[in-house]
Amino acid sequence: xxxxxxxxxxxxxxxxxxxxxxxxxxxxxxxxxxxxxxxxxxxxxxxxxxxxxxxxxxxxxxxxxxxxxxxxxxxxxxxxxxxxxxxxxxxxxxxxxxxxxxxxxxxxxxxxxxxx
Amino acid sequence: xxxxxxxxxxxxxxxxxxxxxxxxxxxxxxxxxxxxxxxxxxxxxxxxxxxxxxxxxxxxxxxxxxxxxxxxxxxxxxxxxxxxxxxxxxxxxxxxxxxxxxxxxxxxxxxxxx
Numbered sequence: 001x002x003x004x005x006x007x008x009x010x011x012x013x014x015x016x017x018x019x020x021x022x023x024x025x026x027x028x029x030x031x032x033x034x035x036x037x038x039x040x041x042x043x044x045x046x047x048x049x050x051x052x053x054x055x056x057x058x059x060x061x062x063x064x065x066x067x068x069x070x071x072x073x074x075x076x077x078x079x080x081x082x083x084x085x086x087x088x089x090x091x092x093x094x095x096x097x098x099x100x101x102x103x104x105x106x107x108x109x110x111x112x113x114x115x116x
Numbered sequence: 117x118x119x120x121x122x123x124x125x126x127x128x129x130x131x132x133x134x135x136x137x138x139x140x141x142x143x144x145x146x147x148x149x150x151x152x153x154x155x156x157x158x159x160x161x162x163x164x165x166x167x168x169x170x171x172x173x174x175x176x177x178x179x180x181x182x183x184x185x186x187x188x189x190x191x192x193x194x195x196x197x198x199x200x201x202x203x204x205x206x207x208x209x210x211x212x213x214x215x216x217x218x219x220x221x222x223x224x225x226x227x228x229x230x
Contacts, residue, residue: 004158033216033217035217035218037221042223043205043207043223043224043226044221044222044223044224045159045207045209045219045221046221047218047219047220050216050218052216091158091159093158095217103161103164103172104161104217104219106158106159106160107158108156108157108158109157109158
Protein backbone atom coordinates (compact mmCIF):
# COMPACT_ATOMS: atom_id res chain seq x y z
CA UNK A 1 0.00 0.00 0.00
CA UNK A 2 1.14 3.53 -0.71
CA UNK A 3 2.28 5.36 2.39
CA UNK A 4 1.47 8.78 0.92
CA UNK A 5 -1.32 9.45 -1.58
CA UNK A 6 -1.76 12.69 -3.46
CA UNK A 7 -4.82 12.36 -5.69
CA UNK A 8 -4.56 15.68 -7.53
CA UNK A 9 -2.01 15.51 -10.37
CA UNK A 10 -2.66 19.18 -11.18
CA UNK A 11 -4.45 22.15 -9.67
CA UNK A 12 -5.16 25.67 -10.90
CA UNK A 13 -5.79 28.69 -8.70
CA UNK A 14 -6.39 32.34 -9.39
CA UNK A 15 -3.79 34.73 -8.04
CA UNK A 16 -4.65 35.99 -4.53
CA UNK A 17 -7.06 33.09 -3.94
CA UNK A 18 -6.53 30.23 -1.47
CA UNK A 19 -5.94 26.64 -2.58
CA UNK A 20 -5.92 23.27 -0.80
CA UNK A 21 -3.63 20.43 -1.86
CA UNK A 22 -4.72 17.01 -0.64
CA UNK A 23 -2.58 14.40 1.08
CA UNK A 24 -3.57 11.18 2.81
CA UNK A 25 -1.17 8.84 4.55
CA UNK A 26 -1.04 5.28 5.79
CA UNK A 27 0.90 4.18 8.84
CA UNK A 28 0.43 2.02 11.90
CA UNK A 29 2.98 4.01 13.90
CA UNK A 30 1.69 6.25 16.68
CA UNK A 31 4.62 8.63 16.28
CA UNK A 32 5.19 10.09 12.85
CA UNK A 33 5.74 13.39 11.09
CA UNK A 34 4.27 14.93 7.97
CA UNK A 35 6.10 17.34 5.69
CA UNK A 36 5.29 19.42 2.66
CA UNK A 37 7.92 20.34 0.10
CA UNK A 38 7.79 22.67 -2.90
CA UNK A 39 9.75 21.82 -6.04
CA UNK A 40 10.01 24.69 -8.56
CA UNK A 41 11.16 24.07 -12.11
CA UNK A 42 14.75 24.63 -10.95
CA UNK A 43 14.51 21.21 -9.29
CA UNK A 44 15.42 21.92 -5.67
CA UNK A 45 13.04 20.60 -3.01
CA UNK A 46 12.16 23.37 -0.55
CA UNK A 47 10.84 22.48 2.91
CA UNK A 48 7.59 24.34 3.68
CA UNK A 49 5.88 23.04 6.79
CA UNK A 50 5.85 20.21 9.32
CA UNK A 51 3.19 18.54 11.48
CA UNK A 52 3.96 16.03 14.20
CA UNK A 53 1.48 13.28 15.00
CA UNK A 54 1.19 14.47 18.59
CA UNK A 55 0.79 18.14 17.73
CA UNK A 56 -2.66 19.28 18.75
CA UNK A 57 -2.63 22.51 16.79
CA UNK A 58 -2.51 22.68 13.02
CA UNK A 59 0.88 23.89 11.83
CA UNK A 60 1.15 27.31 10.20
CA UNK A 61 4.09 28.96 8.47
CA UNK A 62 3.34 32.30 6.88
CA UNK A 63 0.89 31.73 4.02
CA UNK A 64 1.11 27.95 4.48
CA UNK A 65 -1.06 26.01 6.89
CA UNK A 66 -1.58 22.32 7.35
CA UNK A 67 -5.09 20.97 7.87
CA UNK A 68 -4.31 17.90 9.97
CA UNK A 69 -7.14 15.41 10.47
CA UNK A 70 -5.62 12.50 12.33
CA UNK A 71 -8.67 10.23 12.34
CA UNK A 72 -8.99 10.58 8.59
CA UNK A 73 -5.21 10.31 8.11
CA UNK A 74 -5.12 13.43 6.04
CA UNK A 75 -2.66 16.34 6.04
CA UNK A 76 -3.80 18.84 3.45
CA UNK A 77 -1.72 21.91 2.62
CA UNK A 78 -3.54 25.22 2.42
CA UNK A 79 -1.86 28.10 0.61
CA UNK A 80 -3.54 31.44 1.21
CA UNK A 81 -3.31 34.49 -1.07
CA UNK A 82 -1.64 32.58 -3.93
CA UNK A 83 1.18 34.27 -5.78
CA UNK A 84 2.60 33.59 -9.25
CA UNK A 85 5.76 32.31 -7.60
CA UNK A 86 3.76 29.54 -5.94
CA UNK A 87 3.50 27.73 -9.29
CA UNK A 88 5.47 24.51 -8.70
CA UNK A 89 5.21 20.84 -7.81
CA UNK A 90 4.19 20.16 -4.22
CA UNK A 91 5.08 16.94 -2.43
CA UNK A 92 3.69 15.52 0.78
CA UNK A 93 6.04 13.26 2.75
CA UNK A 94 5.93 11.22 5.93
CA UNK A 95 8.51 10.16 8.49
CA UNK A 96 7.52 7.05 10.41
CA UNK A 97 8.74 7.02 13.99
CA UNK A 98 9.99 9.81 16.21
CA UNK A 99 12.20 12.72 15.25
CA UNK A 100 15.24 10.45 15.44
CA UNK A 101 13.93 8.35 12.58
CA UNK A 102 15.41 9.29 9.27
CA UNK A 103 13.57 8.07 6.23
CA UNK A 104 10.96 10.11 4.35
CA UNK A 105 8.33 8.60 2.07
CA UNK A 106 7.10 10.93 -0.66
CA UNK A 107 3.85 11.10 -2.60
CA UNK A 108 3.66 11.56 -6.36
CA UNK A 109 3.10 15.29 -6.09
CA UNK A 110 0.60 17.91 -7.26
CA UNK A 111 1.47 20.49 -9.89
CA UNK A 112 0.03 23.85 -8.89
CA UNK A 113 -0.43 26.56 -11.48
CA UNK A 114 -1.31 30.09 -10.36
CA UNK A 115 -3.22 32.05 -12.96
CA UNK A 116 -2.77 35.84 -13.13
CA UNK B 117 24.69 29.13 5.58
CA UNK B 118 25.54 27.44 2.30
CA UNK B 119 23.03 24.89 1.02
CA UNK B 120 23.57 21.39 -0.31
CA UNK B 121 25.81 21.47 -3.36
CA UNK B 122 25.62 18.98 -6.23
CA UNK B 123 27.46 18.56 -9.49
CA UNK B 124 27.11 18.22 -12.34
CA UNK B 125 23.65 19.72 -12.88
CA UNK B 126 23.11 17.85 -16.13
CA UNK B 127 24.66 14.74 -17.67
CA UNK B 128 23.93 12.88 -20.89
CA UNK B 129 25.51 9.47 -21.46
CA UNK B 130 25.06 6.41 -23.64
CA UNK B 131 23.71 3.22 -22.09
CA UNK B 132 26.40 0.96 -20.64
CA UNK B 133 28.62 3.95 -19.85
CA UNK B 134 29.45 4.93 -16.30
CA UNK B 135 28.68 8.20 -14.52
CA UNK B 136 29.37 9.75 -11.12
CA UNK B 137 27.57 12.43 -9.15
CA UNK B 138 28.99 14.49 -6.31
CA UNK B 139 27.27 16.00 -3.27
CA UNK B 140 28.49 18.28 -0.49
CA UNK B 141 25.96 18.54 2.36
CA UNK B 142 25.32 21.48 4.64
CA UNK B 143 28.21 21.88 7.06
CA UNK B 144 27.67 19.91 10.24
CA UNK B 145 24.88 17.70 8.88
CA UNK B 146 25.73 14.14 9.82
CA UNK B 147 23.04 12.44 7.77
CA UNK B 148 23.16 12.39 3.98
CA UNK B 149 20.69 10.91 1.51
CA UNK B 150 20.65 10.10 -2.19
CA UNK B 151 17.26 9.99 -3.90
CA UNK B 152 16.20 9.05 -7.40
CA UNK B 153 13.31 11.04 -8.87
CA UNK B 154 11.88 9.64 -12.08
CA UNK B 155 9.78 12.06 -14.14
CA UNK B 156 6.26 12.35 -12.72
CA UNK B 157 7.10 10.64 -9.44
CA UNK B 158 8.20 11.62 -5.97
CA UNK B 159 11.77 11.08 -4.80
CA UNK B 160 12.69 7.52 -3.88
CA UNK B 161 15.45 6.87 -1.36
CA UNK B 162 18.50 5.07 -2.73
CA UNK B 163 20.90 5.24 0.21
CA UNK B 164 21.31 6.96 3.55
CA UNK B 165 24.57 7.68 5.37
CA UNK B 166 25.12 8.60 8.98
CA UNK B 167 28.57 10.20 9.05
CA UNK B 168 30.57 7.80 6.83
CA UNK B 169 28.51 4.69 7.60
CA UNK B 170 25.61 3.31 5.56
CA UNK B 171 22.30 3.28 7.46
CA UNK B 172 19.96 2.11 4.70
CA UNK B 173 20.80 0.94 1.18
CA UNK B 174 17.93 -1.50 0.76
CA UNK B 175 16.61 0.31 -2.35
CA UNK B 176 20.00 0.71 -4.04
CA UNK B 177 20.46 -1.54 -7.12
CA UNK B 178 23.82 -2.76 -5.95
CA UNK B 179 24.69 -4.57 -9.17
CA UNK B 180 25.15 -1.20 -10.86
CA UNK B 181 24.92 1.56 -8.26
CA UNK B 182 27.49 2.35 -5.61
CA UNK B 183 27.94 5.22 -3.20
CA UNK B 184 30.50 6.34 -0.69
CA UNK B 185 30.93 9.08 1.84
CA UNK B 186 34.59 9.28 2.71
CA UNK B 187 35.44 11.22 5.86
CA UNK B 188 31.74 11.72 6.60
CA UNK B 189 31.40 14.89 4.56
CA UNK B 190 30.88 14.87 0.80
CA UNK B 191 29.57 11.87 -1.09
CA UNK B 192 29.74 10.30 -4.54
CA UNK B 193 27.08 8.20 -6.25
CA UNK B 194 28.16 6.08 -9.22
CA UNK B 195 26.26 4.14 -11.84
CA UNK B 196 28.15 1.51 -13.83
CA UNK B 197 26.90 0.46 -16.35
CA UNK B 198 23.96 2.80 -16.92
CA UNK B 199 20.63 1.62 -18.33
CA UNK B 200 17.92 3.59 -20.08
CA UNK B 201 15.68 3.36 -17.01
CA UNK B 202 18.29 5.19 -14.93
CA UNK B 203 17.25 8.44 -16.62
CA UNK B 204 16.08 10.56 -13.69
CA UNK B 205 16.99 13.42 -11.40
CA UNK B 206 19.36 12.40 -8.61
CA UNK B 207 18.81 14.44 -5.50
CA UNK B 208 21.12 14.72 -2.53
CA UNK B 209 19.78 15.82 0.85
CA UNK B 210 21.14 16.28 4.34
CA UNK B 211 19.66 16.77 7.77
CA UNK B 212 20.90 17.99 11.10
CA UNK B 213 20.74 15.89 14.24
CA UNK B 214 18.30 18.28 15.94
CA UNK B 215 14.94 19.40 14.64
CA UNK B 216 11.95 17.49 13.40
CA UNK B 217 13.74 15.60 10.66
CA UNK B 218 13.35 18.01 7.79
CA UNK B 219 15.78 17.31 5.00
CA UNK B 220 17.53 20.00 2.98
CA UNK B 221 17.92 19.22 -0.69
CA UNK B 222 20.43 20.16 -3.33
CA UNK B 223 19.45 21.25 -6.87
CA UNK B 224 19.82 17.73 -8.24
CA UNK B 225 21.59 16.19 -11.23
CA UNK B 226 19.43 15.47 -14.26
CA UNK B 227 20.73 12.29 -15.94
CA UNK B 228 19.70 11.30 -19.44
CA UNK B 229 20.72 7.86 -20.69
CA UNK B 230 20.50 7.41 -24.47
